Structures are given as C-alpha cells and as structure tokens.
Amino acid sequence: MSTVLKNSPRHFPRLGASRIATVLIASALLSACGSNPSRDQGSLQQAAAQIEHPQQSVAQLLKLARSSQPRDASQYLLQAAQQLSQQEELSWAQNLLKNVDPMLLGNEDFIEYSLLTGKLAMEDGSYFLAKDTFSSERLATLRSQMQPEQQRRLGELKATLFTLLGETQAGVEERLQLRQWLESDQLAGNERALWQTLMMESPEQLQNLAGKRQPFLQQGWYELAAIAKNQSDSIEQQQAKVQQWQMNNPGHPAAANLPEDLRLLGRLIAEQPRKLSLMLPSRGKFARAGKAIRDGFMAAYYQAVENGQQAPQLELIDSSQGDIIQLYQQAVQGGSDLVIGPLDKRQVKRLNDVSDLNVPVLAMNYIQAPSSEQQDEYHQQLFQFGLAVEDEARQCAQRAYLEGHRRALVLAPQSAWGNRGTRAFMDEWQRLGGEIVGEQRFTGKGDYSRVIKNSLQLDLSENRYRNLQRILGTNLEFEPRRRQDVDMIFMLANNNQARQVKPTLAFHYASKIPVYATSHIYGGSKASKTNRDLNGVRFTALPWLMQEDEGLRQDVDSYAKPSPAYQQLYALGADSFALYPRLSQLAQVQQLQLQGRTGRLQMLHNGQLARQQDWAIMRNGKAQPLENISQQ
Template sequence: MATATAAMLLGLAGCTTTPQDTTPVKAIQPVQVSNAELLQRAGTAIERGEFGNARQYLQQLQQRNLTNSERIEQWLVATVLALKSGQPDDAEQSLQQLQSLRDQATPSQDSRISLLRATLYGQRGEHYAAVQERVFIAPLLQGSLANSNHEAIWGQLMAMSEEELADKRAENTGSVLGQWIELALLSRHSSLSVDEQLASLARWRRQNPTHPAALQLPGSLAYLTQLANQRPERVALMLPLSGPLAASGEAIRDGFLAAYYQAIATEQPTPEVTLIDSQGVDSISQGYAEALMSGAQWVVGPVSKQEVVALEQRQDLAIPTLALNYGDPAADNEATTSANLYQFGLAPEDDAIQAANQAWADGHRRALVMIPEGSWGERIFTAFRDHWEALGGVLGETRFYTQQNDYNPDIKALLNVDDSVNRNRKMRQLLRQTTEFEPRRRQDIDWVFLVAQPQQARQIKPTLAFNFAVDLPVYATSHVYSGHNDTDHDRDLDGIRFCDLPWVLEGGPLYDQVEQNSDNGQGPYLRLYALGVDAYRLLPRLPQLQAFPNSRLEGETGVIQLDAERRVHRQSVCAIFRDGRPVLLSQE
C-alpha cells in the first residue's frame, strides 16, 4: 500500500504548478493506525492539496519505530510534499535523508529517489542535470512511470538553450544522452522546413534504431508527419499596402516573400499567396470575405490593432488567421474569441519582461525605472512592474519623462542627488562652517530599467554617470538600438544591456539578401522584415505549437512559443554596448 502511494505521488511531484492549500487543517485524533495507513493518508492528503494534514501524518510517522523500507517511504512522501507545496529546500533535505538510506532501498524505491531528484533539478531550472538523471534511470522504469519520464526528458531538453545543447552534445558524443541531445538540436533547427525536418528525423532514426526516442518519438516530433499533410495550399496576406502604414506593410510583405522565395529555391512545398491591401477595402470584414473568395485556407494579417480587435469580436472566423498584432487582452479568451484566431507581433511588453528576467538572473533586486510619458510607456511599465514584482523584485521609484533637451533634473530627482545636496547645505548652516562634501546618489537600488529611443538614451546614460551612477547597471528594451551600427553616436550607450531580435543582432544569409534587394536597405523597418519572415515560417508550425505547449520555434524574431490564448510570445537574444557596438552577452 505504501509503495503504491509513493509511486502514485511521483506523477504529482512532476507537476510544475503549486496548488494553494485552502483546506483547513483538521484535528487528527490519535487513533492507532498502522504505518502503512498513515503513509496512505499522507499521500491522499497531498493529492487533495491538503498539505497541512499531510505534514501532521508525516510528523506522527517521524515519532514511530519504522522499518528501513517504511522510513524510506516516509521520506519519499515528504519529498513529494515539499515539491508540490513549493518548498525546494525542504525537498533537498528530504532527498539528503533518502541518500543516506539509499543502500537499503529496494530497486523500485531507488528509481523513485532518482525521479524525485530529477524533478527538483527541473524546478530549479537545472535542466541538463534533470536530463542526466532521467536518462540514467530510464532503463529501470516500466509502464506509466517510463512513459512520463520519457516525455519529461524531452521537456527538459526543450527548456535548454540551443547553445547549451550544442555544448553538451560535444561532451556526450556516441552515448544515449548524446543522441537525445542530437535529436533535440534537430527539432530546434529553425531554418529547416517541415519536410527537411522529417528527412533529418528519418536519418536520425536509421542511425539510432534502438534508441528509446527512435522507438517512441517524444513530444511534438510525432506530430511532424501530420503537420506536413495539413500545410495550407493557398494563403491570403492582408497588409496595409497604401496609406500611412504602407511602409510597414511593405516591409512585412517583403520579409514574408523573402522566406517564401527561399523555400522555393530549396525545393520546399510552398502555398499560393494572394496579396490584399487592407487599406483598399471598406472594412476588415470585406477584406476577410475577399480572402475567402480567393480560396485561401489561411489568412496572415491584418496589422493594425483596431482591425485585430475587430477580428477578436467575431466568433465566425471561417479559416485560421494569424493576425500580425495583438488586440485587447481582456477580450482574448475562449468565450469571446474564435479558436481560429492567432496573434503574433513585436509587443514591447515582451521586451520589458525579458529585461526583468535578465536583470533578475544577474542578481539585481531593486530597480529604478525611466519610461516616457504616454499610453505606450504606461503599457510597457505595467508589464514590467507586474512581472518584476511577481519575480520578487522591488521598485524603488519610477520616473515618467517627456522629450527634452536636458534630462539632468529628472535624473537628479530619480537618484535623490538633490536630497544629498540639501542635507549638506543644512549641515553647513547648522555648523556655520565649510565642510568637505561630495554629492551622493541613493544607495537603495541596484539597477535601472530604461525605455528610450537611441537619441534619448544617448543623453540619459551619460547623465546617469554624471550623477554618480556610473556603476549602476542599465537594462533597456530594444528601442535603445537603431538596428544599424553607429559607433560614433552609440559610444554614449556603452554598458547598456538590452535584448533584441536575432535578425537584428545576428543577421544571416537571408538578412543579407533582403538588405541587398531593398532599395535603401531595411532602414528603420528591419524588425518588421523579421516579423514577415517568421509569419511565413510559423504557418505550418502553429498547430504543433498549440498541441504541445512546451514546444518552441527558433525564429528571426526570437524563440517563439504559443500560450493558451493563441498569442505568440518571443524570447530575444541579449547584448551589451561595447565601444558603440552591441556585443552578444553569450560572447562576453
């Protein structure tokens, strides 16, 4: 009974969410029950989210004389409880107890200890350690435990960066683990079409016929053949090709067609594309009807927020639609929005969230914020504040600034330099004598979050240094970089960290081709070219991203994932300005 309980709880421990324990702790009468029954009750309490009751049962067991096997079962259940209730340090202590008893564990108990250790690694973000543990124990597992471990290996591999996967492949050449990593890299190869990926997968399986992943394809890989068969044959591209947004629409169009012609050049199947000028129709409904009349099986567009909101309000979207902007988040839920609507854009909120994540990972906890006034700045600030505080960070102060020639008054106030000067003035008045004095900035913060265009940031960064904050790290959104090297002016940005699209920071053959074929280069619209490229590549992948929430696509706009509301989120690459040029943090 106890063994069955602990095995059942392993499935619970693998869950990354932590349910709230809302059930009051009930008084447990000291009725004499067996050790096995107490273990069973503790397991049932954990399953129900009654963590306080589970702890009481385990405390009773702690005071009893237990056999070695029962003591191991007790610590197994205690580890599951700690993992489920969001207490990784307690889980680590329980696993240490289990390690001291491991030589007395049964084979089944030994396997479960390894699985719980892997779960803890995963919760801590130590994905490679979790994969190592799971691959090692996999041959000893059977049934549902084997299947869940198989998928967990894949999930942890998908959570690793491509750079880390490449490094670990070199360390594990020829091993089962190395072959797992090769497969993960194959699945993350963003330049491969579905057909090329299928061919690479078939080749990998021929080379590794007895590998567990060859016998049972993990995760989204099993979905590739179905994706190939479901590709649209006709697509309507609905963009603003006239009017005030024409330049933006043309950039997206040219990026989309660049990916399209690249596919033709490599003999990939391509859909027939119909262009629709969203400014040349009376309404978005008319444009959508025109797309249907053309025989389109997918619509890509529109671009304006107002048009996307109009699509959100329709529940009768006849065919899948990839809007290239985001509508109203409040309206985006299963009850009001068509299941055929997907949303993908370059949301500045994603930049703010990634800046917060990067600063947190670098050990910073207390932030100052400088953001431009207006609704756009408010949106970014709200996304940043909510995410930063959810991480556990503290906001010291926020300054909403206006376009101006001198940012010194705002920055002096933000850093409390004026307070320092005023305190010294009062001290001199009290003492009635001259004192040596050097103004100081506030000491209760350890970084600055900055949202600014290049021209503004080139003034703000030196002004921060002038006000005794030369040592204060500055993290910015992608707006701080024009996208083109301008070392003479961008030296004033040295030290600023920011995250931007791989298309902008890394380039590549397709980037170079688009740059050469554009009359005046990509100019200020280069990020929209990347949006067009990824819009084309996303089409056959969206069902895969939707069916497997942990799956990702390495795109020109970043690492792409789809949330439950069918909104695309991106994780860009990060850089720091050195000598007026952005240098990838991964190369620092």
C-alpha cells in the same frame, strides 16, 4: 485590390487564520532562538493555543525545540518545517529551516533537510542557494544511500533547476540518470520534460552538442533536438531527417516514441495551406510598417523557393483599401487557406467579432498583449502575433530577479508605449516578490538629467548639504550621495533615448547599478562608437539583430536597406512565413517553441503567440550574446 503571385525568380515587391497562527508561532520561536534563552515562553504558548487542530503537531514540535538541546532542536525544527511545507506555509517553513544546524543532523535527516531547503529555495526564486544546497559534498556522498523515492525527488529538483539556469547538458544528464528510479508509467513524463529542456536551447548550441562524441542516449537526444530546431529546413526536409534518425537509432527510446511535435509532421505536410493571402497596408500611417513586414515575408518566401522547398501561391491584398471584413471574404472566395494580417489592431478586433471565420487568420498584431497569467479568449480561428513590448518587459523582470536583484528603479518614457512596458515589468516584478522603489518618466526633451537626479534622490542629498552649510555658516566639501536602496534599473527606451539615459546614470553616481532593457535599445548597428554609451546594459535581443551573417537578413539589408526602427518588423514578416505551416502544431503542443528570428515562439491556449527572447550585453560598443546565468 489584390495581386496573385506564383513561384518566380527573386524580386521583392509578429492570509487566512492558519497563516497568521503560523506567523505567531514562528516569530516566537525565532525570538526564543536568539541571544536571550531565558525569555518567557508565554507568547509561544499563547500562539500555540490559537491554532487549529491540523497544526497542533507543529506547535508541539516548536515547544519541544524551544526546550531541547541544539541537536534535538534541529530535528524538531526540521519536522515542523516539513509539516508547514505540506500545508503550503512555505515562507514560514523556510524561516524555520534557517534555525536548523545541518551539521547536527543525522544522515537521513540531512537528506530530508537538503531536499526541503533546495525545494523551498527554488520556489522562492533563490536558484543559486538551491544549487549550492544540492551541490554539497555530504549530499553527494549520501546519494548512493538514498531511498528510491528520495532519489526521484532529488533528481527531479536538480533537473528542473538546471533547466531554469539554462544548463542544458546538466539537465539532460540528470533526466537520464533519473530514469533508473522511475516507474514505467513515469518514463514518458520524464522524457517530455527532457525534450522541453532541449527545446529551450539555441539551434547553434544543439548542433554543437550533437557534433560531439556523447554516450548513446545523450547523442541521440541532441541529434534529434538539433533536427527539430533547425529553422532553415522545411517541414518535408525535417520529416525526412527525423525518419533517417529513427533508422540510425532504432534502440533509442525516442525512436519508437517521438516527441509529440515531431509526430505531427506528416499531418502538417498533408494539411499545410496551398494558397495564402497577405493582407497588409500599402497606404496610410501603417504603410511603412506594412511594407517592412511584407518584405520580410517575401524574403523568406523566395529563399524557400530557391532552396527547392514547396511554397504556396500568394495573393497580396491592401488592407488599407476597403472594409476589412469584405477584404477577408474576398480572400476566402479566392481560395485562400490562410490569411496573414491585418496589422491595424482595430481591424484585428473586427475580425475577432466575426462569427464565421471559415479560414484561419494570422494577425500581425495583438488585441491585448499576450500573458500566460491572464489570457483573454478569442475566436478559435484567430491567431495573433506581434512585437509586444510587454513580452520583453516581463522577461527583464524574470531575468533580473533570477540574477538575485529584489529592489528595482524604473525609467521609462512618457508615452502609451512606455506605460504598457512599465506596467508589464512592474506587475511581473511584484508577482515574483520584488519591490519597486521608484518610477520616473522622461519626455526626451532635455529632461534626462533632472529625471535621473530626482529618481536617485540626489536632490535630497543636496538639500541636506545646503541646510548643513547654512547652519554651520561655512563652506564644506561635498559630494552628493545617491539613494542606496536600488539594486537594479529597468530602462525602457529606444536607441537614441538609451544612449542618453545610460551616461547620465553614470554622471549621477549610478554607474555600478545593473541596467536591464528591452531589445529596443539596439538597432543592429555594427558601429561600436554609436553604442559605446550603452556598455554594460543587459537587454533582450532579437536573433535577427544578433545574426548579422544570416543569409535572409543579408538579403533584406542589401535590398531594402532598412532603418533601425523597422528592423524588427522585417523579422516579424520572416517569422510569419515560418509560422504559417506550423500553426496547428503549435496549437496542439502547448509547450512547443519554434525558434524564430524574433525569439522563441510559443502559442498560448487562446491562439496568441508569445516570444521568449535571447539575451545580450553591450561590451565595447558591441552587442554580445549573454552567457547562461550560471556561467556569469
């Protein structure tokens, strides 16, 4: 059953031997460099004798360091660390550098020490240590004396670091300074990296930077990036603005060599679909979710029509009525150039198994959650978009690790959804090098206090108190003491659950432990009293929920009056409308991110769209955007 819609007035109807040898040598040296200089050198010599030929020079350097005065020892240790770094023995190189006294190094060695220390710190995730290293006054003074190759290395490291820390302006300026030290065949790669840095910034911040008086190169890049990230423009409007920018900035390097995503605009205009089939359920258990996605799509559709943008002809197909393959074929025979849907994962799987998907499909669910670490292969005509909790759980791990935490306690519901989110967080946390010190599940049926008490090991503290009281035979003053090995908590919960978990943590002496959560704790409510129990929680935030004054959300709120549970699905529908003409652009430019209402959207090589979230923190019961890590 289908309905054909045309443009009309507004109405509403997704170790090896090498490593062991190095450990032995490094451990022996670290012991020798301690407070007992008369220690026998036998263990060091024995370790050195065990290594293979490529590491003989490292062993000799370590023996020289053991028998030298501090100044010479620091030089030998630096040389050994450099060789270990070249051999990919990064952690052991880092350990050796901790025994180097940089104050004893000459200028050339100090430069190399700083470059290596910062590089290893970045690879270890210690971004603030790297920033401190690159910000030293001595290094800044020596920069003018560096060789071009050292300038290139330092510039590349600093630009990458600033990007990781979200310091867009500093990253752009470093990239522009780096130009003078690059060969002609390296400039294009530097400009691509600069563009990627800009594309990670919010549209609002780019508009702000473009509106300020800047040097010519910076000004041009900010203006061009603001055009590229303006989500309210159609492809045709964006193309016109890019062409005008080129006319206004003929001497800018990007004028003659536009970023790849902008070079594709003309082709996108020529090839964009003229008719779409929106294939979502109207009946059954997915009916309400399907309606929310459909209404979000239609809100974006009619907004485009009212703004004078070209909009495709639409056909609405009920995916809950009939076989999904036959419904797809119906859409194709009806002249559709793209099918949006289905929502049911089982139907998405069936379409993936069809050999003749002649028309692309943008499914509103994933067969498996997207992951850049492990990507399954799917039909090349099948694109998958949804609201995977795994995306957000991994980003919680990345953010917490980036902010210096290493030992995590996990609190999650006993459910399939809780299992998926927990596994994604734990896998990413351990991949980064973090430790899971505990994992507890709650049912939400009055067990929050018991679960949290056990997870914080307060029961063990109380048992020790009772045993001591029994032994002494007297009453004692007592305050339970929670475990001290937790430096962050990952809370996976919906809004109602989170508003009970967070106060219970405070009741059980854990109010000072940072809590990270996914966007599911926040439903977009302006009522500060409702969310005051969540104060201090850092969470991934959908732009849709943070932009209360955004026109499209206001349209949906006034018409559909959506419950908090379905707000995200309206955003998913609106984003599917923004995505449909840009699928080929995202597929061809792998690093391209589209600023959407569910986050920054990027396509993996297998056609899955992954979401990168903004961040917020609850303060006084209100969700507020969380500043860049370096600004906290």
